[in-house]
Amino acid sequence: MRNCALRTRIVVAALTLCILAALTSTAGAQNEASSGLRILYAGLLDTDRAKDFVDFLDEHFEKVETTDYLTFTADKSAGFDVTILDHDGVDTRAPRPSISRQYSRATVTLGVPGADICSRLSLKTGYL
Amino acid sequence: MGDAAHGESLDHEVYSKPLKVEPQFESIKTPDNYRRYPGGDKLPDTMKVWCVQNTGKRFGGVVARSYGFTDSPDAEIIALGVNVGKEYGAVGVGRHGNILQWGYSAPPSKMTDAGRKLFVNCIHYIRRFDGKGPLVYRSSSHRMNAIRLAALIDRIKDERFFSGTFGDDLKKKYDGNPDGLVQYYRNDLDLIYRDKTFRIDGELKSLGINSNREVKTLARLISLLKDAAHAETARRLLARYTNQSFGEPERWQSWFEENKDRIYFTDVGGYKFLVVPQGYLDTK
Numbered sequence: 001m002r003n004c005a006l007r008t009r010i011v012v013a014a015l016t017l018c019i020l021a022a023l024t025s026t027a028g029a030q031n032e033a034s035s036g037l038r039i040l041y042a043g044l045l046d047t048d049r050a051k052d053f054v055d056f057l058d059e060h061f062e063k064v065e066t067t068d069y070l071t072f073t074a075d076k077s078a079g080f081d082v083t084i085l086d087h088d089g090v091d092t093r094a095p096r097p098s099i100s101r102q103y104s105r106a107t108v109t110l111g112v113p114g115a116d117i118c119s120r121l122s123l124k125t126g127y128l
Numbered sequence: 129m130g131d132a133a134h135g136e137s138l139d140h141e142v143y144s145k146p147l148k149v150e151p152q153f154e155s156i157k158t159p160d161n162y163r164r165y166p167g168g169d170k171l172p173d174t175m176k177v178w179c180v181q182n183t184g185k186r187f188g189g190v191v192a193r194s195y196g197f198t199d200s201p202d203a204e205i206i207a208l209g210v211n212v213g214k215e216y217g218a219v220g221v222g223r224h225g226n227i228l229q230w231g232y233s234a235p236p237s238k239m240t241d242a243g244r245k246l247f248v249n250c251i252h253y254i255r256r257f258d259g260k261g262p263l264v265y266r267s268s269s270h271r272m273n274a275i276r277l278a279a280l281i282d283r284i285k286d287e288r289f290f291s292g293t294f295g296d297d298l299k300k301k302y303d304g305n306p307d308g309l310v311q312y313y314r315n316d317l318d319l320i321y322r323d324k325t326f327r328i329d330g331e332l333k334s335l336g337i338n339s340n341r342e343v344k345t346l347a348r349l350i351s352l353l354k355d356a357a358h359a360e361t362a363r364r365l366l367a368r369y370t371n372q373s374f375g376e377p378e379r380w381q382s383w384f385e386e387n388k389d390r391i392y393f394t395d396v397g398g399y400k401f402l403v404v405p406q407g408y409l410d411t412k
Contacts, residue, residue: 037255049235056236060248081255089233090188101265104226106258108251111233115190118229122265124203124396125192125222125229 038063040080042072042097049088057084072097077105087113096120129189129231132156133220134208135176142206142253147245151178156210165215166275177210180220180243181234188233191218196270196396201404202263206250215276221250225262228254256411263404264397271317271395274326278302278309295325318342321368321399329368331361340369341393346401350384353377369393370401 039061043050045068057064067076069087077083087094089111096117109117109125119126135153143149155174162168191209194217198204202225209220209231220231228250236244277293282304284290290299294309302309312328313320318339319329329340335358337345346369352362354377366380367373374380384391390404 037252039251052235052237056244061251081258082251084251089235101261104259104261106254106256107227108254109227109229111188111231112190114229115192115231118192118224118227121227122267123224123227123229123262124197124266125219125224125227126266127190127192 036062037081038065038079040065040067040077040083041086042067042069042076042083043086044069044088047088049086053084053086069097070095072099074099074103074105077103077107081106083107084110085114085117086110089113092116129191129209129211129218129220130186131179131181131183131189131232131234132177132210133180134210134216135178136208137205140204140206142249143246145249146252147249149242149245149249151242152240153178158216159210159212161212161214162216164279166272166279168216171216175210175216178242179240180207180232180246181239183234183238186212189220190231191220192222192229192231193270194218195272195276196394197222199270199392200262200264200394200397200402201392201409202260207246221246223254223257226254226257226260227262228257258412260408260411263408264394264402266396267398268322268396269326271313271320271322271326274313274320275310275317277326278313279306281306281309291325293325295327298325322395323368329365331365335361335365340399341395343388343391343393343401346370346391347384347388350377350380353380369399 039057041050041053041057041064043053043066045066050066054064054066069085072085083105085097085107092112094113094116096113101121115125115127135151138151153176156177158171158173158175162171189209191211191214194215197219203223205219205222207221209218211218222229230247230250232243236247239247281290281302290303298309302312313326316328316333318341319332321327321329321340332340335352337348339345349362349366352358372383374383387403391401392404393401
């Protein structure tokens with residue numbers, strides 16, 4: 001009987017440790033995923049696509065702000081860790097924001113309009 | 129490019145940090161267009177791929193050509209895009225300097241779980257390259273394009289194409305003979321350079337040097353500066369393949385010794401040996 005109770009306590013303790021370890025691990029991953037990066041989303045505001053992106057980014061990053069893709073200029077990236085330049089993903093004739101080769105802020109470009117931006121900058125990530 | 133990425137080479141850290149990306153792999157028939165490109169005949173009948181997004185479309189996204197993508201240390205491939213127009217190896221997600229291009233078109237709600245996680249990880253990853261603009265820009269065409277375009281000489285009817293791409297001498301010799309022209313470039317792939325047209329470097333070849341893109345070639349050319357019989361040719365070749373203009377052989381040697389661990393050769397950046405600036409490869 002005593003052995004059985006002792007075994008039960010050991011099992012309970014082990015399970016508790018496992019649960020704590022799992023919780024710690026999950027929390028760690030979540031903290032890392034929302035590690036305080038400041039994100040600027042430059043998109044076609046007031047569209048479903050922009051809302052889709054912003055809702056998603058809000059889930060994963062602590063600070064997400066938006067600006068209009070059509071009037072984006074390099075100086076708007078100041079104060080942000082990463083800028084996301086997004087038009088509609090597919091338009092081959094999308095306008096390209098006026099950024100120069102001096103622009104060196106961490107940036108994600110998206111889809112065909114993104115490749116066009118890269119082409120304009122003569123980057124390897126460009127369309128051709 | 130449609131919805132999928134190729135399933136090879138997923139060992140980049142962006143597939144595990146901070147979120148673990150767990151793609152659901154499937155097998156597809158190798159796209160016919162891949163066969164048209166150099167090496168396409170050697171690809172398997174089927175390929176392992178995974179869906180980044182679920183639009184159901186075969187078009188919409190965009191890939192960048194693979195040729196020369198990684199010939200400078202400021203660029204890297206993150207995902208190969210399954211595509212219906214370019215070669216196998218074309219880049220669906222890639223980084224050049226401070227910019228990460230995500231070639232897929234869909235918003236997050238239409239990405240797969242693995243696609244969403246990769247997207248989040250890409251945002252984290254590019255943060256490290258803030259302030260690290262590109263080292264090179266596309267200023268020339270990679271040597272593999274000589275082979276790719278040589279195969280098309282019978283299909284491209286524009287009169288200016290042949291002479292403008294390969295030169296009049298080769299037009300006389302290979303007009304109507306794409307296989308011959310492809311073989312001409314294949315035979316000396318490592319000696320191709322570009323001076324308005326794709327050329328084979330006969331001067332390097334005359335020195336017994338078989339590659340214009342190995343660092344040991346640079347060392348050899350510098351050593352030849354002290355050889356009266358070859359100094360003039362070596363000097364001309366150093367001007368062709370570097371942006372330096374040192375006079376004395378000793379200065380060339382000193383420059384080489386100081387930088388040899390950071391020297392790389394880029395076709396895309398102009399068929400030049402360049403030096404990675406100190407600290408450039410240190411990331412946050």
